[in-house]
Amino acid sequence: MPPSANEPLPGQSKPLSTWRQHSSIPTGAGSAEALPPHQQGTAGGETWVYPSEQMFYDAMRRKGWQPSEDDMAAVVAIHNAVNERAWREILRWEEAHGSAAACGGPRLLKFRGRPQEYSPKARLLNLLGYKLPFDRHDWIVDRCGEEVRYVIDFYNAAPHPDMPVAMHLDVRPALDSFGSLRDRLRMQWGWVASGRWARE
Numbered sequence: 001m002p003p004s005a006n007e008p009l010p011g012q013s014k015p016l017s018t019w020r021q022h023s024s025i026p027t028g029a030g031s032a033e034a035l036p037p038h039q040q041g042t043a044g045g046e047t048w049v050y051p052s053e054q055m056f057y058d059a060m061r062r063k064g065w066q067p068s069e070d071d072m073a074a075v076v077a078i079h080n081a082v083n084e085r086a087w088r089e090i091l092r093w094e095e096a097h098g099s100a101a102a103c104g105g106p107r108l109l110k111f112r113g114r115p116q117e118y119s120p121k122a123r124l125l126n127l128l129g130y131k132l133p134f135d136r137h138d139w140i141v142d143r144c145g146e147e148v149r150y151v152i153d154f155y156n157a158a159p160h161p162d163m164p165v166a167m168h169l170d171v172r173p174a175l176d177s178f179g180s181l182r183d184r185l186r187m188q189w190g191w192v193a194s195g196r197w198a199r200e
Helices: 053-062 069-097 099-103 120-127 178-194
Strands: 020-026 047-049 107-113 135-143 146-156 167-172
Touching: 020 069, 020 107, 020 178, 047 120, 053 069, 069 135, 069 146, 069 178, 120 146, 120 167
Parallel strands: none
Antiparallel strands: 020 047, 107 135, 135 146, 146 167
16 A cells, blocks of 8 residues: 555545544554555554555555445454454464564564465365355464464455354465464364364
């Protein structure tokens, strides 16, 4: 999003909020400097800041969508909640490495949306009859000075009466190293041993 993205667009039917919510996701060393000012974290670069309703609307219009101004509050709320959930999933993986005690916890250095680049796991599941994810992100996390890439596949889930918009997030470290492979095997074994697979 360019720095001017927090301004109303020509033809917009009503003004939208330019307030931006601070996330709980810590920025990593150098991550703020790598971003334009509107995407930097709090003063001191401590946490990432989510786009405002106006910024989200502007971005969707630039991509060729025709969003409704009336939907933006809900769209931004869902976006922010999903990102917080993704971060909690990453923290579950990171617990095994003790980085919280050793160096203040993992931090998000940067991220990239890759909606048309399906991960090998998503392609394999698709061959087995599952739907492809509607989006994919790669998040680069600073683990005590080591950069670890996480893949997040976003799937539509069955809605419930109390949750009309439901998503399933498949969050895991990318297979960029033996350590990541070991983490994934250990997490998978824990899931099988716990019996959660039989309840899900």
